[in-house]
Amino acid sequence: MNLFIQQLFESPRYFFAITLLVVFSICVHEFCHAYAALRQGDATAAERGHLTLNPLRQMGLFSLLMLALLGIAWGQVPVNPARMRHRYSPALVAFAGPAANLGLWLIFLLLMLLTARLAPEQEFALRILLQISVLNLVLFFLNLLPVPGLDGWAILDCFFPKIRLSGSEVTRGAVVILIFVLLWQIKWLFVAAGWLTLVVAELLVPLFQG
Secondary structure (H helix, E strand, C coil): CCCCCHHHHHCHHHHHHHHHHHHHHHHHHHHHHHHHHHHCCCCHHHHCCCCCCCHHHHCCHHHHHHHHHHCCCCCCCCCCHHHCCCCCHHHHHHHHHHHHHHHHHHHHHHHHHHHHHHCCCCHHHHHHHHHHHHHHHHHHHHHCCCCCCCHHHHHHHHHCHHHCCCHHHHHHHHHHHHHHHHHHHHHHHHHHHHHHHHHHHHHHHHHHCC
């Protein structure tokens, strides 16, 4: 089993570039949750200091450690649906995070195409921008899966409240699904995201020519 931390010794530049961009992407995801909650009337996240890109606040030390060691990380923002404006506010707040990743996917893809146009010899930068773009699209798809613990479940729960589970049931379900995703689904998410990213890149290339 190859640990992500091995990249620190094999390719330090790659390790720090990917780590910083992954941390940035997760923090933007969580910030958008906090900001959307505030706009929907719930100041819980803002009151607890989550209107920030500080990874120690948005991800926590353990998540950062797991990222450095295994390449796996997460973030969490506290929200209180009872303080939100209307019934569908929780769905809007839940979708804000994945939407941020979708936006970052496009931004990094455009930066890659711009770099390819202006400095095609920068192969390392192009590789990093492509990988972080694909990763953000994976995060978009992954977080929208309708499984306990992910944003997709919060959205589903908002429209179908009868599926609501107790805290212990959510925890057990999340663990089972997470193991399943890590062992099988994540590979196909990367394949699909990589294919879609390259297709969109081909469509956008004419905008950077001339």
